[in-house]
Amino acid sequence: MKRIVVQSSYPLRGSIAIPGSKNSSLALLAAACLADEPVILRGMPRISDLDVFFRIGEEIGIDFRRDADNDVLIDSRGIHSTEIDPVKASSFRTAYYFVGALLAKYGNVSLGYPGGDDFVSRPIDQHIKALEAMGARFTFHSDYYDVETSSLHGADIYYDTISSGATINAMLAAVRAKGKTVLRQAARDPEVVDTANMLVCMGAKIRGAGTDTIAIEGVPFLRGCDYTAIPDRLIAGSFLIAAGATGGSITINDVIPEHLGVSLSKLTEIGLGIETTDNSITAYRYGRLRATRVRTAMYPGFPTDLQQPLTALLTQASGRSIVADRIYPKRYQHVAQLNRMGADINVRSGVALIKGGRPLRGTLVHATDVRAGICLLIAGLAAEGVTSITGVGHIERGYENIVASFQSIGANIEMLEDNAGWNGISAIRG
Numbered sequence: 001m002k003r004i005v006v007q008s009s010y011p012l013r014g015s016i017a018i019p020g021s022k023n024s025s026l027a028l029l030a031a032a033c034l035a036d037e038p039v040i041l042r043g044m045p046r047i048s049d050l051d052v053f054f055r056i057g058e059e060i061g062i063d064f065r066r067d068a069d070n071d072v073l074i075d076s077r078g079i080h081s082t083e084i085d086p087v088k089a090s091s092f093r094t095a096y097y098f099v100g101a102l103l104a105k106y107g108n109v110s111l112g113y114p115g116g117d118d119f120v121s122r123p124i125d126q127h128i129k130a131l132e133a134m135g136a137r138f139t140f141h142s143d144y145y146d147v148e149t150s151s152l153h154g155a156d157i158y159y160d161t162i163s164s165g166a167t168i169n170a171m172l173a174a175v176r177a178k179g180k181t182v183l184r185q186a187a188r189d190p191e192v193v194d195t196a197n198m199l200v201c202m203g204a205k206i207r208g209a210g211t212d213t214i215a216i217e218g219v220p221f222l223r224g225c226d227y228t229a230i231p232d233r234l235i236a237g238s239f240l241i242a243a244g245a246t247g248g249s250i251t252i253n254d255v256i257p258e259h260l261g262v263s264l265s266k267l268t269e270i271g272l273g274i275e276t277t278d279n280s281i282t283a284y285r286y287g288r289l290r291a292t293r294v295r296t297a298m299y300p301g302f303p304t305d306l307q308q309p310l311t312a313l314l315t316q317a318s319g320r321s322i323v324a325d326r327i328y329p330k331r332y333q334h335v336a337q338l339n340r341m342g343a344d345i346n347v348r349s350g351v352a353l354i355k356g357g358r359p360l361r362g363t364l365v366h367a368t369d370v371r372a373g374i375c376l377l378i379a380g381l382a383a384e385g386v387t388s389i390t391g392v393g394h395i396e397r398g399y400e401n402i403v404a405s406f407q408s409i410g411a412n413i414e415m416l417e418d419n420a421g422w423n424g425i426s427a428i429r430g
């Protein structure tokens with residue numbers, strides 16, 4: 001078992017290049033499966049979720065060639081099966097994109113239920129509703145489900161709730177369906193726009209991505225393309241928050257500042273200095289942190305995926321902060337861990353009440369999901385003593401070389417394999 005061991009590290013200073021977005025890359029790889037010619041995808045991050053996607057793809061006949069620069073050549077012409085191993089499918093969130101990507105062309109797909117982070121409830125009813133409207137039939141078994149169609153056709157779909165996954169999945173299905181599809185109350189996330197942009201490069205006819213109404217006209221052929229994923233706005237946000245927690249100054253390069261609009265406003269309100277250029281953001285601390293209220297919302301609102309790291313920062317802001325996660329009202333498993341470190345946070349009715357300004361102290365904590373992991377890492381950077389974080393596999397779903405990245409800006413952080421235990425921790429104490 002791996003642990004990340006972190007000691008108080010302030011101030012952090014330096015710059016970090018932000019890799020391609022996990023959530024975009026997973027959608028772009030699925031989009032590549034629709035192409036009738038090879039596709040090149042650039043900026044694919046080295047994270048475990050993508051490794052699972054590659055393993056599934058290889059099992060069904062997709063040829064992947066990855067080079068040292070994180071560019072991947074994908075040739076889907078050899079697909080010989082649409083039966084996705086249920087165990088692999090359930091080990092990450094977006095195996096459901098194989099339905100959107102394969103159904104129109106092959107007529108059936110079978111796969112396991114979605115995994116990913118466990119926030120108690122993550123339904124896929126809106127995926128099912130959209131695909132059924134387009135002519136798909138679902139059959140549910142205990143640990144996998146089948147989706148079939150005799151012919152996928154366009155449909156007018158109104159989502160009951162805004163979902164980035166359900167928007168992307170229907171868009172993937174619609175680009176090869178017969179006729180016109182309209183997606184209403186669609187998600188406006190940058191990852192939706194990125195997927196639409198790539199599909200358009202492949203010859204798809206899509207209008208309106210980035211607004212709440214997307215219109216798609218199905219086409220019979222999709223060509224190859226050479227496409228670069230957008231930078232990961234959630235990794236970017238995590239490093240900016242870390243600058244606030246450690247009192248340092250961090251510049252993130254290769255980002256699209258507009259993708260972090262509301263998050264930058266919130267960080268400014270809390271008391272961070274923020275400077276942007278066309279493709280970089282610098283965050284620095286110049287005074288006391290201020291308590292605030294935050295409510296997560298779908299894009300362009302404050303992202304649920306930055307709620308947990310922000311909570312770590314708010315433990316250091318004097319006064320009472322209120323964090324309400326309206327997207328995942330049970331996404332608070334990190335709170336018990338932060339409280340073990342000396343934070344004073346109460347969760348009531350899906351709202352976290354934070355009495356900030358108390359010093360944190362290092363201890364053994366567990367990351368239950370990817371952003372809980374980065375939240376605890378940031379708390380560990382600000383805490384006195386040594387914080388040892390288990391559940392590293394969750395962090396590796398979304399963050400490439402997390403330890404080396406933080407070391408490069410001065411963090412006192414190490415990855416330990418199990419047997420190193422507390423001796424290893426004394427070793428990093430020096």
Ligand SMILES: CC(=O)N[C@H]1[C@@H](OP(=O)(O)OP(=O)(O)OC[C@H]2O[C@@H](n3ccc(=O)[nH]c3=O)[C@H](O)[C@@H]2O)O[C@H](CO)[C@@H](O)[C@@H]1O
Nearest residue numbers: 023093122123124125126127161162163164165166305327
């Ligand atoms: C791999 C990936 O891209 N993951 C992201 C994606 O997840 P994912 O695409 O799974 O999340 P959604 O955008 O679908 O979820 C948004 C909200 O809609 C609800 N919902 C969703 C689908 C559905 O069929 N029914 C339904 O009720 C969800 O419970 C949630 O409250 O967006 C989430 C919300 O920004 C992020 O936290 C995840 O990092």
Ligand SMILES: C=C(OP(=O)(O)O)C(=O)O
Nearest residue numbers: 093116117305370371398
């Ligand atoms: C919730 C997340 O991921 P996933 O949807 O892959 O579980 C996340 O990236 O914060």
